[in-house]
Amino acid sequence: MKPYILEQTNWKQVKSEKYEVAVLPWGATEPHNYHLPYGTDVIETEKIAEEAAAKAWSRGAKVMVLPAIPFGVQNPGQTELPFCMHINPSTQIILFRDIVASLNRQGIKKLVVLNGHGGNDFKPMIRELKTEFPEMLVALVEWFKILDADEYFEEGGDHAGEMETSIIMHYFPHLVRPLDEAGEGKAKQAILNGLKNKTAWIPRQWDQVSEDTGVGYPKKATAEKGEKYLNETVSRISNFLVEFAGCNPEEIYE
Numbered sequence: 001m002k003p004y005i006l007e008q009t010n011w012k013q014v015k016s017e018k019y020e021v022a023v024l025p026w027g028a029t030e031p032h033n034y035h036l037p038y039g040t041d042v043i044e045t046e047k048i049a050e051e052a053a054a055k056a057w058s059r060g061a062k063v064m065v066l067p068a069i070p071f072g073v074q075n076p077g078q079t080e081l082p083f084c085m086h087i088n089p090s091t092q093i094i095l096f097r098d099i100v101a102s103l104n105r106q107g108i109k110k111l112v113v114l115n116g117h118g119g120n121d122f123k124p125m126i127r128e129l130k131t132e133f134p135e136m137l138v139a140l141v142e143w144f145k146i147l148d149a150d151e152y153f154e155e156g157g158d159h160a161g162e163m164e165t166s167i168i169m170h171y172f173p174h175l176v177r178p179l180d181e182a183g184e185g186k187a188k189q190a191i192l193n194g195l196k197n198k199t200a201w202i203p204r205q206w207d208q209v210s211e212d213t214g215v216g217y218p219k220k221a222t223a224e225k226g227e228k229y230l231n232e233t234v235s236r237i238s239n240f241l242v243e244f245a246g247c248n249p250e251e252i253y254e
Helices: 012-018 042-060 089-106 123-132 164-173 223-246
Strands: 020-026 061-066 110-117 137-142
Touching: 012 061, 020 042, 020 223, 042 061, 042 110, 042 164, 042 223, 089 123, 110 123, 110 223, 137 223, 164 223
Parallel strands: 020 061, 020 110, 110 137
Antiparallel strands: none
């Protein structure tokens, strides 16, 4: 039993501790090129949460990792693909609100959302919920944005590329198809200058952007690269969990 993983613990354990922080992993269910599983965003985020919580717990932080939410917001061109599960942002905030309300009612006033999917946008939701639940302190951690991936990987890309492939090769090697089966992960670029230079933004039309659902060349991935990247990522998240658990919500600014 791991007392910081809700799915694995029990009422006797929970009743005996005063938990300070809940961690909510939130991913998505979608195709990840030909070589990675549909649940990539879920299982990698859940595992990162578990490892970070373990390190934080060993330092005295009373944290609890909630079951991961497996559904996220998808782009046009993805939503039509079989078993690519899309929930609207308006649906997402309803679920999010219910989770926050449950924790607030139970006296657990600190929540960390650990986001593992680029299509999820929690910042406006957190701002909205803060007005409804002013006693709650809700933090957002997007693990894939913490480090500069260029320092760890040779190839760019943000979906089933070298980074994500390396992570799954490290955590779940049995779920990775041989890399010679993977698509190239080539992504077409917008022809509008305003989109190229980020003057404007529109959702990516996924079926026009990628032929294999990947964005990023995956074939230089290794488990060793994934381990190195994850060691630092998990360390930073665990450090934050320790700080967050011990902080006074009314004294977090100097």
